[in-house]
Amino acid sequence: MMLIREIYHTLTLADKILIAVLTALSVASFFLVGYAAQAGANALITVAGQPPTRKSLQHDDLFILEGAAGRALIEISDGSILIRDSACPQKLCVRQGRIRRVGEIIVCVPNKITIWIEGRRPNPFDAVTG
């Protein structure tokens, strides 16, 4: 209680305005990032280090992948992709749920399955130096 009172008396008007502005900025950034995040066009699926297969997120699909630890049931619906079920022990990949935005990724370590969302327009450059 003492501490809270002391802090309250230490804070000036400018402090309180600053805190309000910074809080608003932090909260706004949550929405901004969510808004700016581009919905992905394709899912790149890699199994056990083999070349990735590309699946469009526009067409609903349900298929089985043969992973390193057993089968995995993959579902594409609503412009998103998820691992419905998997033969891996902890099912962490199943618990990661749906992904739909560019750059989001699901990894199943025991099954060696990686699902990565890519955008409509891949970056034409490998790197930019300046």
Add this chain to the structure above:
Amino acid sequence: MPSPAERTVKSSQPALSHLTRLAVLAAAGSVLFLFESAIPRPLPWLKPGLSNLVSLVALYLYGFRSAFLIMLLRVLIGALILGTFFNPGFVFALGGGCVSTILMGWAVAAFRARFSIIGVSLIGAFSHNLTQLLLAAFWIANSPRLFYLAPLMLLSSLFSGFLVGIFAHYFVQKATKLRLV
């Protein structure tokens, strides 16, 4: 109002004691810097900026030049101990440290007592994290995708800035009362 240190130096007391105090603060800053390196975080180089505490205390007790010097020392010593000299972590720490110390100094100088030490700490924490994020997004990783981390970092700097401000408030209060400065 001259800072206590400037008064000390002017009033024929040996500059040596000032130097010693700066050294102690720099050492404390290095320890905090190393401590926060051990805290797990979303990206290997991004830090909450707890070691800002020392720059902040130095800013209030000894003025801007001392604060900046201590910040440089803590970043250099920390990098030498961690073995991260001149790698991205070092660049982040240096960039964030410079920008936040300069902004905190500016806030104290330009607004006098408008902001309390907690407000100044918040300014430091925010500018520290924003600088690191911008450096990471546009230079090191060169990928705007890193801005996904912005909400997390801004929110964390709100908490850490407030906490560091409270610590600094008590530190300065006690140190002044006990005439340690």
